Amino acid sequence: MAMCVASPVSINSLSPVRLLSSVLQSNTKRSFFISFKTLRISISSSSSSSNQRSAFTAAASMAYARELDVAKKAASLAARLCQTVQKALLQSDVQSKSDKSPVTVADYGSQAVVSLVLQRELPFGSFSLVAEEDSGDLRKSESQETLKRITELVNDTLSSDATYSKSPLSEDDVLAAIDTGKSEGGPHGRHWVLDPIDGTKGFVRGDQYAIALALLDEGRVVLGVLACPNLPLAPIGHPHQDSVQTQVGCLFSARIGAGTDMQLLHGSSPMKVHVSTIENPAEASFFESFEAAHSLHGLSSSIAKKLGVQAPPVRIDSQAKYGALARGDGAIYLRFAHQGYREKIWDHAAGFIVVTEAGGVVADAAGNALDFSKGRYLDLEKGIVVTNQKLMPSLLNAVRDAVREESESASSL
Numbered sequence: 001m002a003m004c005v006a007s008p009v010s011i012n013s014l015s016p017v018r019l020l021s022s023v024l025q026s027n028t029k030r031s032f033f034i035s036f037k038t039l040r041i042s043i044s045s046s047s048s049s050s051n052q053r054s055a056f057t058a059a060a061s062m063a064y065a066r067e068l069d070v071a072k073k074a075a076s077l078a079a080r081l082c083q084t085v086q087k088a089l090l091q092s093d094v095q096s097k098s099d100k101s102p103v104t105v106a107d108y109g110s111q112a113v114v115s116l117v118l119q120r121e122l123p124f125g126s127f128s129l130v131a132e133e134d135s136g137d138l139r140k141s142e143s144q145e146t147l148k149r150i151t152e153l154v155n156d157t158l159s160s161d162a163t164y165s166k167s168p169l170s171e172d173d174v175l176a177a178i179d180t181g182k183s184e185g186g187p188h189g190r191h192w193v194l195d196p197i198d199g200t201k202g203f204v205r206g207d208q209y210a211i212a213l214a215l216l217d218e219g220r221v222v223l224g225v226l227a228c229p230n231l232p233l234a235p236i237g238h239p240h241q242d243s244v245q246t247q248v249g250c251l252f253s254a255r256i257g258a259g260t261d262m263q264l265l266h267g268s269s270p271m272k273v274h275v276s277t278i279e280n281p282a283e284a285s286f287f288e289s290f291e292a293a294h295s296l297h298g299l300s301s302s303i304a305k306k307l308g309v310q311a312p313p314v315r316i317d318s319q320a321k322y323g324a325l326a327r328g329d330g331a332i333y334l335r336f337a338h339q340g341y342r343e344k345i346w347d348h349a350a351g352f353i354v355v356t357e358a359g360g361v362v363a364d365a366a367g368n369a370l371d372f373s374k375g376r377y378l379d380l381e382k383g384i385v386v387t388n389q390k391l392m393p394s395l396l397n398a399v400r401d402a403v404r405e406e407s408e409s410a411s412s413l
């Protein structure tokens with residue numbers, strides 16, 4: 001470990017991610033050694049007092065800890081609201097199931113709850129939220145009943161938490177909370193990134209969906225939470241594995257340098273999770289979207305075949321796939337959207353850090369890291385692939401060959 005004289009880094013004037021980046025950039029010449037994975041910092045310079053050293057270590061190891069706690073609370077409350085709506089939806093008759101309004105109510109309600117909890121619990125500094133919904137349609141006169149229902153649900157959900165005052169929010173408060181989600185994000189400052197219901201198709205079917213919340217700081221994802229109300233605690237995607245574990249509803253949370261935790265959505269202590277260590281593709285199973293319209297199932301199948309994967313695909317909705325992969329249920333997630341579709345940051349930011357902090361790798365089809373600093377969209381080289389470090393090189397080779405074959409056969413038509 002190279003050590004030399006410390007150069008000044010002001011802890012107070014930098015956000016944790018800038019502080020760590022600035023130290024890492026100067027790491028070869030200066031006195032700090034940082035393992036980004038563990039955020040353990042040692043300082044050898046005799047000029048640094050032990051007080052400074054321990055303050056620095058404490059600041060770095062606790063970076064974003066408060067924000068993560070609040071994010072977990074926000075996503076859990078939003079999940080409670082979504083569960084209420086999904087339960088009513090699944091009990092309703094066929095006619096109202098084809099009506100889109102329950103999804104609308106849950107989507108807006110979830111976004112309002114998350115925005116309100118973040119703002120109430122983290123009142124200092126500016127607030128920026130990049131989120132899927134805005135209130136444009138809700139402000140139309142024909143949406144009055146829907147807005148009333150959303151406002152009731154938001155008030156019921158917040159008042160279920162003892163720390164919130166019982167004074168009810170008005171419809172205007174709820175509209176304003178939804179509209180905080182209009183931020184464009186970008187490479188500077190802090191931005192929360194929210195998908196209030198990821199996997200709306202799964203939500204309507206009664207299958208998987210997730211409330212996905214992440215925080216960007218200076219363009220990097222520094223924490224993420226995935227609330228997956230319908231994800232079993234027992235592993236999924238292992239057809240021959242019987243489990244006595246029947247509990248459902250998982251909360252994944254990850255913070256930069258601190259690993260990934262999973263706990264029951266409505267209670268239980270967090271436990272660390274890790275991606276699968278499988279190195280032999282023949283033993284791996286892979287996830288993809290349930291919806292063929294969201295991902296090219298044919299291309300995934302050709303990639304899996306080239307790689308030597310034998311198991312059939314496990315198809316589930318939403319970023320629950322990232323959560324399941326982070327705890328080792330499957331080893332690979334393949335997502336190749338149809339031509340022209342632009343991936344949004346809220347569909348991947350939380351899942352990205354949940355997987356990377358569990359030891360996995362998330363890349364585009366060319367092996368590039370995903371860049372969340374470009375605004376509301378990801379700029380991608382065709383597709384997103386997720387797996388463990390060992391399998392990634394051979395997976396990228398299989399992707400390259402399958403994509404080339406696909407374009408050759410398209411051009412020969």
Ligand SMILES: Nc1ncnc2c1ncn2[C@@H]1O[C@H](COP(=O)(O)O)[C@@H](OP(=O)(O)O)[C@H]1O
Binds near residue numbers: 132288290317344
């Ligand atoms: N044509 C398309 N191609 C790829 N993704 C799409 C798509 N249409 C919608 N999506 C995205 O796919 C997400 C669901 O992911 P998955 O396919 O993994 O379940 C949707 O999130 P929402 O449900 O929040 O709209 C939506 O953002």
Ligand SMILES: [Mg+2]
Binds near residue numbers: 195197346
């Ligand atoms: Mg989504």
